[in-house]
Structure formats: C-alpha cells, structure tokens
Amino acid sequence: MQFGADLPLWVAWLYYEEGLKQDEIATHLGISRSSVFNLLQKARDEGIVTITIDPTRLERADLSVELKEKGQLAECYVLPSSSGGAALSEQIGRLGARIFEQKLEKDDIVGVAWGRTVMALSKALSPTSMPGVTVAQVTGSSIATYDFSPELCTSNIAARLNARCVNLHAPGVVSNAKMKSLLMQEPIVGQHFDLLRHCTKSLFGVTHITGPTLLEDTGVMTEELLRQYQDKGAVGFASGYFFDIDGAIIRTGFDDCHLVMPIDDFLNVPERLCIGGGPEKVDAIHGMLKARIATILITDQETAKAVCANLSVV
Numbered sequence: 001m002q003f004g005a006d007l008p009l010w011v012a013w014l015y016y017e018e019g020l021k022q023d024e025i026a027t028h029l030g031i032s033r034s035s036v037f038n039l040l041q042k043a044r045d046e047g048i049v050t051i052t053i054d055p056t057r058l059e060r061a062d063l064s065v066e067l068k069e070k071g072q073l074a075e076c077y078v079l080p081s082s083s084g085g086a087a088l089s090e091q092i093g094r095l096g097a098r099i100f101e102q103k104l105e106k107d108d109i110v111g112v113a114w115g116r117t118v119m120a121l122s123k124a125l126s127p128t129s130m131p132g133v134t135v136a137q138v139t140g141s142s143i144a145t146y147d148f149s150p151e152l153c154t155s156n157i158a159a160r161l162n163a164r165c166v167n168l169h170a171p172g173v174v175s176n177a178k179m180k181s182l183l184m185q186e187p188i189v190g191q192h193f194d195l196l197r198h199c200t201k202s203l204f205g206v207t208h209i210t211g212p213t214l215l216e217d218t219g220v221m222t223e224e225l226l227r228q229y230q231d232k233g234a235v236g237f238a239s240g241y242f243f244d245i246d247g248a249i250i251r252t253g254f255d256d257c258h259l260v261m262p263i264d265d266f267l268n269v270p271e272r273l274c275i276g277g278g279p280e281k282v283d284a285i286h287g288m289l290k291a292r293i294a295t296i297l298i299t300d301q302e303t304a305k306a307v308c309a310n311l312s313v314v
Contacts, residue, residue, distance in 0.1 A: 011036055012043040047127040055098045067297065067304050070311045071289035075296045078304045079277070088278050088300060093120025096275040096298045100203065103271065104161070106130060108200045111138040111261060112157060113239045114150035115205020116214060117275045122156035133163035136195055138202065138266070139240045140172030140259035142220045157203075168192050170259055173220060177256035184259075196261045202269045204294075206276040207237040208284045221254070228252045236284025238274065238293050239266050245283055247290025271295055277303035286311055 007029075014020045014028065015036075022040075026033045043049045061078055068076035079095050100121060104110075112118065112135055135158040141151055151167050158165030170189055174180050183189050207214055209230060215221045215237060229252060233244040240260030242250040249263060266272070274294035276285065285307050288294060299307075 008039045008043040008046060009048050011039040012049045015040060016049060050126050053098065055095060055102070063301065063304050063308065066308050067299075067311075070308060071294075071297065072292065073289070073295060073297055074271075076304075077296075077298045079298070079300045081301045087120075089117045089276075090120045090124075092275055092277050092298060092300055093117050093122075094124040096121040096273070097124035097126070099296075099298060100273065101126060101128075103201070103273075104130060104133065105200070106132045109134045109136065109195065109198050110157070111136050111196055111199040111202040111266075111269060112154045113138045113202070113204035114142075114153050114214075115207065115276065117205045117277075118153050118203060119156070121203070121275060122153055122160065125157065125160035127160055127162075129162040131162055131164070133158075133161055134166060134195070135161065135163050136166040136192070136199070137168040138196060138204075138261040140168050140170045142172045166192065166195060168259070172259055173254075174257050174259065177253075180257055180259060189259075193261065193265075197265050197268075199269045201271045201273065202239070202266065203273050203275070204239045206274055206281055206284050206288050208280045209234060209237055209242070211280065225252075225254055228254070235287045236281070238284070238288050239263075239272075241291075241293075243287045243291045243293075245287045245290070247287055247292065249291065267292070273298070275299070279303065279306065282306040282310075 011025055014025045020028065022036045023033050025036045055077060064076045064078045067078065077095060077099055079092055110133065135154055137150060137154045139150060142149065150172065154167055155165050170183055174183065209215065209226055215226060216223060229242045229250055232250045234242040234250040235245050236243055240258065241263055244250055272294050273296040274288065275298040277300035279302065282303060285299065285303065289311065
C-alpha cells in the first residue's frame with residue numbers, strides 16, 4: 001500500500017498499522033530514524049493519528065476523590081506528577097483537552113473565559129467536526145500578547161472543533177460605569193449576553209493575584225487596581241470575578257466597568273470546567289472551590305495535595 005508523497009501518512013501507517021519499528025521504517029523508506037520520529041509527530045499534529053487514553057480513570061484516583069469530596073465537585077481529575085520538560089500549564093491543558101473532548105455534546109453552547117491554561121487546552125484539542133457546537137467568549141476583549149488573547153482562546157477552540165465561534169466585539173474594560181451601561185444597551189452586545197444565558201458548559205482558568213499575573217500582562221488591570229482587591233482580601237480571579245479564601249465574591253468600582261457574564265448567569269451553567277494548577281494558585285483554587293464557581297476541576301498532583309491539606313469539606 002502506498003500513499004504517494006504523503007510521507008506523514010505513509011510513516012504512520014507503517015508504524016501503527018503494520019507494526020514496523022522506527023529503524024525498519026527508516027530503512028524501508030531510505031530516510032533517517034530522526035526523520036521517522038519527526039514525521040510521526042507531524043502525523044499526530046495534523047490529526048492523521050489520534051491517540052486515545054481514557055482520562056476518566058484519573059477521576060478514580062484517591063487524591064481526585066478526596067478533592068472532589070472536599071470541594072463539593074461533580075468531577076475532579078488530577079494530573080500525575082511528571083518530570084517532563086513541558087510547562088505545567090501545557091500538561092494540564094493537554095489533560096483538559098482530553099476531558100473536554102469526551103464531555104462535548106453535539107449541540108453544546110460553551111462559554112469560554114480566557115487563561116493561559118485554557119489557551120494550552122485549545123492548542124491540544126484534536127481536530128474534529130462539531131458544527132452544532134457554539135463557542136462563545138464570556139468577557140470582553142483585551143490587549144493581546146504575542147501568543148495569547150481572550151479572542152484567540154475562543155477562536156482556537158472553535159477552529160479545532162469546526163464549530164461556530166462567537167466573540168464579544170466589545171472591550172473587556174471601559175472607562176466608567178455609564179459607558180458600560182450604554183454598551184450593554186447595544187443590540188449586538190445584548191444578543192451576545194442572551195446567548196451566554198443558554199450556555200450548557202463553561203471553560204475557564206483560575207488566576208492568582210500576587211506577583212506576575214496575566215491580569216496585568218494583558219492590560220486588563222493595573223497594579224493599583226489589583227491592590228484594591230488584595231486589600232479587601234481577594235486571593236484569586238476566575239470567570240471574571242475576584243474572591244477571597246472563603247469564597248466570598250469581592251467587588252470594587254472596577255466591576256462596574258468590566259464587561260463579563262453576570263455571576264448569577266455563570267453559576268447557572270450546568271457544567272463549569274476549571275483548569276489550572278501550580279503552587280502560586282493553591283489559595284486561588286481554594287477560594288474558587290469555596291465560591292462554588294466550578295463543578296469540574298482539572299489540576300496537577302502537587303496542587304491538589306496542597307489544596308486538600310487546607311480545605312475542609314465546603
């Protein structure tokens with residue numbers, strides 16, 4: 001069987017279907033073993049080959065069960081510790097992609113809040129075709145970095161799923177409360193928030209608010225604005241809202257200028273999937289669980305241990 005000039009497909013066929021070893025394929029095709037390795041990786045990247053692992057087994061691990069019970073979650077998935085070189089956000093993003101793929105249904109409306117781990121998830125999704133799915137941005141736009149923007153999170157996910165993409169074409173933060181009120185009266189903005197009220201799933205990250213943070217990097221907030229929340233006891237930010245260690249939502253005048261899905265509408269979404277981890281986010285995840293913002297959590301082993309150590313049943 002031949003595949004013409006489509007070397008990634010030909011190499012993948014020989015390796016996965018005919019069971020040849022990489023050095024055997026190299027000899028057969030007259031190429032180097034390193035080329036075979038790179039072509040196999042390209043086959044995975046292009047969706048020629050998909051490798052399926054059942055990630056639901058991770059939900060049955062003792063640590064997952066403990067965090068699920070203490071956090072009053074519907075589901076919890078804990079990524080085992082790894083010595084791999086990939087950034088933790090990328091590792092959690094890959095696991096999140098596999099969980100997200102399994103949970104998606106053909107007519108879902110998915111509200112997406114920005115985050116670097118959400119971005120990693122979007123890049124790790126396997127290409128598929130789900131034209132009945134709608135992927136919608138839950139907060140307004142912000143300044144983009146070279147590799148990240150809220151709009152890109154939404155559009156990447158939609159592109160991978162071949163789904164409908166609905167970005168919110170309005171700034172995430174405006175100059176004053178009156179401007180926000182005027183924008184919310186615009187028909188196109190009102191229609192977007194009406195769509196969000198029909199979300200069946202939401203996907204979001206969780207952010208710490210001390211030290212370097214995405215909130216400042218993207219221009220959403222200044223250090224002074226963040227300090228106002230810190231002074232009120234805020235420890236984290238998720239889905240457009242700040243909260244303290246006990247889960248109380250913290251507000252300042254900034255909220256009157258922030259275009260985001262109303263918290264009551266967000267909490268009405270049946271499945272709310274949060275992905276994130278790392279030692280700097282332990283308190284943020286603790287507070288987020290207390291606030292009942294997530295129904296499903298995907299995190300890493302060390303973060304899960306630290307959260308469980310400090311979290312009584314909420």
